[in-house]
Amino acid sequence: MCLSLAAAARKHLAELALLRRVRDRLDRESPLDVETLAREVDLPVALFVRRFQDAYGLSPHEYRRAAEAIRNREARPAPAKVA
Structure with missing residues (x-):
């Protein structure tokens, strides 16, 4: 593996982390907000959104909505069993 390819791989893994x-x-x-998250990973907003979507298949906003939906489903009490 050439040195530049190895460096690119290390950078990619660091970005995924x-x-x-x-x-x-x-x-x-x-x-x-997306701006705060993009600053956290030191990427411009558009690039952050694109990289997040590449990594997880959803934009940060879509991911947050999906995670909230799952939490809400899990928080609901189970239906009572009818005997």
């Missing part, structure tokens, strides 16, 4: 940290933060905290 930062995106995972942002994703975890989206799971825990709400609301978060």
